[in-house]
Amino acid sequence: MDHDEATAMFSAYCDQQLGAVERAALDEHLKTCLVCRRELQRFQQTVESVGRLHPMSAPPDFVAGVRDRIHKRSHGRFFRPGQRGRMPFEVVSLVTLGVVLAVYLVVQLLHPQLRLP
Amino acid sequence: MSVSERLLLSRLQARDEEAFEEMVGLYQNKIYNLVYRMMGNAGEAEEVAQEVFVTVFKSIDSFRGDSKLSTWLYRIATNHCKNRLKYLGRRSYKATGELDEAVERELQDTQTTSSMRPHIDGPEAVLEGLELERTVQAGIAELDEEHRTLVLLRDVEDLSYDEIAKVTGLELGTVKSRLHRARLQLKEFLARWLK
Numbered sequence: 001m002d003h004d005e006a007t008a009m010f011s012a013y014c015d016q017q018l019g020a021v022e023r024a025a026l027d028e029h030l031k032t033c034l035v036c037r038r039e040l041q042r043f044q045q046t047v048e049s050v051g052r053l054h055p056m057s058a059p060p061d062f063v064a065g066v067r068d069r070i071h072k073r074s075h076g077r078f079f080r081p082g083q084r085g086r087m088p089f090e091v092v093s094l095v096t097l098g099v100v101l102a103v104y105l106v107v108q109l110l111h112p113q114l115r116l117p
Numbered sequence: 118m119s120v121s122e123r124l125l126l127s128r129l130q131a132r133d134e135e136a137f138e139e140m141v142g143l144y145q146n147k148i149y150n151l152v153y154r155m156m157g158n159a160g161e162a163e164e165v166a167q168e169v170f171v172t173v174f175k176s177i178d179s180f181r182g183d184s185k186l187s188t189w190l191y192r193i194a195t196n197h198c199k200n201r202l203k204y205l206g207r208r209s210y211k212a213t214g215e216l217d218e219a220v221e222r223e224l225q226d227t228q229t230t231s232s233m234r235p236h237i238d239g240p241e242a243v244l245e246g247l248e249l250e251r252t253v254q255a256g257i258a259e260l261d262e263e264h265r266t267l268v269l270l271r272d273v274e275d276l277s278y279d280e281i282a283k284v285t286g287l288e289l290g291t292v293k294s295r296l297h298r299a300r301l302q303l304k305e306f307l308a309r310w311l312k
Contacts, residue, residue, distance in 0.1 A: 011297035015271075017278070046304040049253050050272040058149035059163060063141045066170040070137075073171065079134040090124055 001029040006036045010043045118182045126186065129177050141170050144187065147274065148194050154269050155198040157258045165201050169194045184283055191274070191284045195266050202262050249310060256306035264299035271296055 006029050012018045013026060030037050059065075070079075107114060118126070128136035148169055153162035172193050180189055257265055263285075270276045270284060281296075282289045 007301075008297070011293065011300055015278075017293075042308070043300065043304050046300060046307055047272055049249065049307065049310075050257070050268060050303070051275075053154070053253055053273060054250060055146070056150045056153045056162075058145040058166065062145050062149065062163070062167070063138055065163075066141050066167050067134075067138065069167055069171050070174055079132050079137070090127055 001025055003033070003036055003039075006030070006033065007039060010040055013040070014044055014047050118185055122186050123182060126177075126180070126182055129174075130180075132177075137174065140173075140186075144190055145170075147187070148190060151191065151194055151269055151274060152198055154254070154257060154273060155195070155262075155265060156201065157254065161201065161205075165197050166194070169197050172197065185280075188280055188283050191270065191276070192286075195270075195284060198266070199262055252307060252310055256303045259306055260299055260302060264295060264302065267292065267296040268299045268303065272300075 006026055009018060009022060009026050013023070018026065030040065125136060125140060129140060145166070149162060149166045152166045152169070153159065156162050156165060169190065173190065176193075180186075257268065260268065266285060267281060270281045271278075276284065278289055278292050278296075281287075281292050285292065287295070
């Protein structure tokens, strides 16, 4: 393996995407190649330094800002009136099924002689 | 897509305002952070990030849930950044990597807890951490828009190669090779900082 072949594997090495054979070949090369060892170290430091950038947070009024834009552009018609607090259909279905099942089980417990036709 | 995401999506498609606020609240920092790093400017970042969520609501009916909601959001965000950078490029704008004053203040305040903080304590360490932050941001700004996107999606947002391919529409092999080239370019830029 030469320097170029080794360098081409650095990204996959950092992301742990190298296969066992390729990994062993690179490790073998690194044992004897000081230049590639140093370059790999710098490559890893580069990747790590990007990953450690301070995570920027959206400004505090961000959500309100987006909502205002949508209201303004749609002249207040984007959101369906009366949607606030409305339960989605899927939730209503699940809750109804749960209630029916619970009633059925209670009836079965209290009157075991009753059976569905 | 998880069950909770599907429920959220159905509420969004029903134009439920509460669901909208929930979704923006969930993803605002991820999208803002990505857009800030792409644009290199807090004012532009806020403008573009807000437009990302406006687009989400314009297009919510066409989203079928074939991918994760976050993947779709990242795709919209990177497209918005690309278009905005192209527009600004025609007006000689360039992401310089200079940190805004407000951002510098936020960084100084958080240096004591930031993972970017060097291991040595004291004002020198804080300055060194700030300088490194500036340098890395400047290095990212030097990358072309596509390379910048790949580095940020992988090394900041921690997306897998597969997810990056879905966000960018690139082939998996192309993602790998271009990401590698981008990191090599960044390594050269950061050379004086790397021991």
